[in-house]
Amino acid sequence: MKRNDFFLLLLLLLGTLAAFLLRPEPSTAKAEHIQVTVNGKMYGTWKLNTPQTITVSTPYGENVIRIQNGAAYVSKADCPSRDCMKLKPVTNSGDTIVCLPHKLVVEGKSKNGNGGIDTIAH
Amino acid sequence: MAKKITTAGIFTAVALILNYMEMLLPFNIGIPGIKPGLANLVVLLAIYLLPPAEAFAIAICRILLAGLFSGNGIALAFSLAGGLSSFFFMLACFKSNCFSPTGVSLAGGAVHNIAQFITALLLLQTQALLLYLPFLLLAGIAAGFCNGLLVVKLLSRLGKIHIF
Ligand SMILES: [Zn+2]
Numbered sequence: 001m002k003r004n005d006f007f008l009l010l011l012l013l014l015g016t017l018a019a020f021l022l023r024p025e026p027s028t029a030k031a032e033h034i035q036v037t038v039n040g041k042m043y044g045t046w047k048l049n050t051p052q053t054i055t056v057s058t059p060y061g062e063n064v065i066r067i068q069n070g071a072a073y074v075s076k077a078d079c080p081s082r083d084c085m086k087l088k089p090v091t092n093s094g095d096t097i098v099c100l101p102h103k104l105v106v107e108g109k110s111k112n113g114n115g116g117i118d119t120i121a122h
Numbered sequence: 123m124a125k126k127i128t129t130a131g132i133f134t135a136v137a138l139i140l141n142y143m144e145m146l147l148p149f150n151i152g153i154p155g156i157k158p159g160l161a162n163l164v165v166l167l168a169i170y171l172l173p174p175a176e177a178f179a180i181a182i183c184r185i186l187l188a189g190l191f192s193g194n195g196i197a198l199a200f201s202l203a204g205g206l207s208s209f210f211f212m213l214a215c216f217k218s219n220c221f222s223p224t225g226v227s228l229a230g231g232a233v234h235n236i237a238q239f240i241t242a243l244l245l246l247q248t249q250a251l252l253l254y255l256p257f258l259l260l261a262g263i264a265a266g267f268c269n270g271l272l273v274v275k276l277l278s279r280l281g282k283i284h285i286f
Contacts, residue, residue: 005225012232012263020256024249040247060196080194096250098242101194105248 027094031108034072034090036065039103048072048091048108060102072106074099130168130176130183137164137184142191159231159262161188163269163276165209166227169216170277181209196245203241208234223277224270231266235259 036043038058046054051068053075063084064076071089074097084099093110140160161184168177185205189198212230215221221229235258243251 001224002220002222004220005222005228008221008225008228009263009267012228012259016256016259016263019259023253023256026253037246037248039245061194080197094250094253096248096253098246098251100200100242100245101197103196103245105246105250107248107250 024094027092027110029093029110030070031090031093031095032110033108034065034067035107035109037105037107043104045109046072056102056104058102058104060104061099063099063102063104065106072108073097074106077102126176129172130180133164133168133172133180134183134187137161137180138187140164141184141188157261157265159234159265159269162205162208162227162230162234162265163272165205166212166223166230166269166273167276167280169209169213169226170223170273171280174213177213178209181205200238200241200245204234204238207237222270223273224267227270227273228263228266231262231264231269232259233262234266235262 031048033045033047035045036054036056038056038060043056043058044054046052046065046067048067048070052066054065054067056063056065061078062076063074063079065072066075071091073089074084074087077084077099079099079101081101084097084102084104087097088095090097090106090108093108095108097106098104138161140163144157144160165177165181165184168180172180182205185198185201189201208230211233212226215226215229239251239255239258
């Protein structure tokens with residue numbers, strides 16, 4: 001390794017540290033509902049306290065979201081890697097599940113929660 | 123010419139195999155997009171051993187063929203963003219002669235994940251992704267560093283075979 005390599009490594013690690021310190025604080029407040037967006041546009045919201053199965057069918061593909069025990073996760077998807085099915089279920093406000101190939105984001109929201117529609121309603 | 127195509131073909135095939143092996147790995151820590159990026163190792167080797175045009179052909183063929191297997195346009199755009207930006211960045215670092223292969227690979231790994239992060243941000247339009255950024259960066263650095271060390275080893279072995 002050259003000396004420049006070490007400088008580069010140091011620079012990158014500093015950048016990572018900055019990104020870590022500046023990142024939005026992960027919330028510990030339980031989410032009340034989930035908000036599903038597709039391609040940046042609102043698709044719908046669903047209560048987390050009602051067990052249900054939601055099929056999100058869009059031109060990009062299909063994801064089935066399962067809600068039970070106050071948690072939401074992707075139970076079925078027809079995207080290539082199916083990464084979205086392996087992600088941590090949404091329970092807290094601010095938690096997200098992303099299905100990149102389908103441009104789908106599932107985000108946990110609470111009534112007095114962070115950002116989104118609820119804040120505007122105040 | 124035939125020899126050039128054969129060499130490029132072998133590199134691309136090895137990259138595709140590594141790509142596929144990675145898909146089989148149960149490698150998931152709850153964050154999308156974090157992978158060891160072993161195929162990038164082949165691209166880096168190509169930058170060192172072959173002319174830039176051939177290295178570029180290998181980088182792009184690998185992405186297009188892997189995209190063909192998965193058959194999703196957005197996933198393809200995503201890997202193109204990461205693959206091409208890291209290729210050009212690594213090529214520039216290599217040409218500058220300022221870094222060892224470890225440094226070049228380090229830069230490539232970080233740029234790869236930053237480019238994918240920006241693509242995801244543009245695609246999904248949600249700030250929630252910012253939470254992932256430090257982990258993506260760290261993963262890119264770690265993967266780039268390990269791949270770089272491997273490339274140093276491979277270069278010293280392959281340098282003894284006079285086919286390049
Ligand atoms: Zn998915």
